[in-house]
Amino acid sequence: MAFSEDTSTNIGTYDVVQAFKNSQLCKVCESENARMNFSVLCCPPCKVFFRRNAQMDLNTNQCIYDGHCDVTVKSRQICRYCRFKKCLSVGMQRELIRASHGPQNRLRVNNKQLATKISSINISRNRIIFSLGVIPTLNLLRNDRSLLTVEQWSLLSNVVNVYDAKSPVANVRNILSIQSSFPPKIRLKIAATNMMDIIGSQFVAVYSFVEAIPEFAAMPPSGQATLMERNILNTGGYSGVVIFREAGVCSSEVFQNGFLSKYGSQLTNEVTKVIGRTPMDLTLLKLLIPIVMFSTCSDVVFPVIKNVDRDNITREETGFLPNTKHLLKIQNIYVEIMFKYMIYRYGYDEATMRFAGIIKHFLDQSMCSKHANEVQAHAEMVETIVIESERLLISKDRIDQ
Template sequence: MNNNSNLFLCKATRNTYEHRRSSLLCQVCGDRNARNCFGSVSCAPCKMFFRRNLDFDLVINKCIYDGNCEMHENSRHACRYCRFKKCLTVGMKKELTRPPRLNQKKRIGKQITPPLIRRLDLLNSNRSKLSFDQWSILSNVTHVYDQISPLPKILNSLSQSSFPPKKRLRIDGATLADMLGLIYRSIYSFLERIPDFTMMSIHDRNLLIERNLHNVGSTSGLLILRDGDLYSNYAFCRANLNTYGSDNFEGVSKLLNRLDMDRVAVKLFVVVLAFSTCFDVVRPSNMTNNIQLSKSTNRLHFNTINMFHIQNKYIDMLFIYMVYRYGYIEASLRFAALLFTALQLCVHTMEAANIQEHGDMLDTIIADTTRKLNVEDDPVV
């Protein structure tokens, strides 16, 4: 009898515990099945969100709405700022996210790291070989890139602060095209502030825009997508899925996770790609027209030697910078990873170009940009 009573009490206690555990609500968004995580009760999505955004700065970044966004299961993706702020408000602690044994592993790893081979000493001497002029160019490139970045305008478009919350969760294809168009248009604004581009002939500048705008804009777009955490925005993701399909969306999402975390390296890499003579696999639109062979042939010719020297200048700068930051071996791996990401992205940009809305948007931007170049080159009467 006592055994049966004890068994009944154990089952009742277990059921009560399971019910209580399943009824816990996330203190961030109110979702069910929450657990104790990082010093507070949170659901699995909010736990992962907090872990991924440990470096998010609440001082630099601001809410794209009014600073008091409502947090629940369906709207928690709308505002990164308010969600992270609430994570901290309910007691989630950054210091609890790293296991204590991680530091021990790092110490052990440092102890067993073999000494560098002597023949690498010459390469390691490059860790401080960026000249004053190169540091100045690097600083100017990164500053100009941030200055002309379309990210604030995109975030403002996504906020739609004058609309009710339900309307904020939906954007149409035209609005998405406008947002992506800002990214592609920013490439010319970026390049026209680089002296090496402005010193080129109008012919070569036109060719670079026609050939490279699509893939260079897409590579720059990866960095903008990551900086703005746009793939965590429900409305932006939904519009992308409707326009480009799940395969393209998932492919770009994987490349976002693979993109180098060094923003300076990615910005320099965008410049390297911009001065390539053969990066874009999409043929110029004028090649499909019935024009004379001599004219079309001239459209294919760059001042190749000059282009090579310009691109080589930025490649050297990029690689020496990466060696300075990470050492020769890791710099080589990171540089190869950047190339791999760019080549993989070419596949997705080529697929996107087959979508009429996307192709029309690119044709319009290229036509507007080349027209602007030609107008600037016309002598003033």
């Protein structure tokens, strides 16, 4: 009994001490040595950051990571937008920033005056030229780019921007909105049809997205058609994870009634769990899509051997794709970008865990895609999209010739 009482006392003392330490942390980045600044406990770096960025307009500035950056001691320099937004969310007040009267601070002018009236300022004997306009966020991070090169940053941004441009999320939201406007009986009748339209749009969007990737566009039409047929099942399925998450499909009546009626309760539960475990950083998922598309053996466990003749497209399908070395080289480009991006955002240890988590998440989704393809309506829909994609590829090639 004495031992039990001592243990309880020790635990209670530790909790109190830990709670006291936590109360002294910076409310923005959770670093130590926090002091009360602008009505909030914050560390000196966050105090300086808030003062320097007090004139930032969150309506005109944007976050390159969808506005969901984690602000910690290690990552606080990554995104200026999210850090300043958190400063405001924890209660830091611009009104408490007092104008200083020192000889150097007299030269400080707010950003609007700098952008409209001043092109250069003399400070003592040196003349510093300030270029006007908004400075891109990436230019502020030259020392924080980790292993990513400028070309890799550009490729990463292009992949995300192209995916967002081709994504059917807006159309999916419109389908869900129209569905909710009908009476209950009609909603129940059209739920399955709307659900199949949503799923079909995610596979069609994959074709639009992939054809904009330079490495895919440089391939011959036969290679493009082969990749589409072999990898669209998993690529379209994983793209659907992003679309379902962004459009809120799983919480809709269309999914709860339409998906259930088409695919059954077991697959409905599996899909719901996979969507619920989707990583918050959707940039990683968007990077994974070209990695899967350039895979040489996504269905190697179930190899398909058949002769295909569709509109002058004749080839033999086997368990492996031709020119595998070239495809692996392309795939490695995006794998390298993904892992460097994760190191850049989360550090090496957490990046390793996140990378493993994404692979596990993809494998879980792949099983959902496999089970979905066992439903005849689903398999026929995917096959129709593949055939139409092949026709488009061949017709474009003939036009180019």
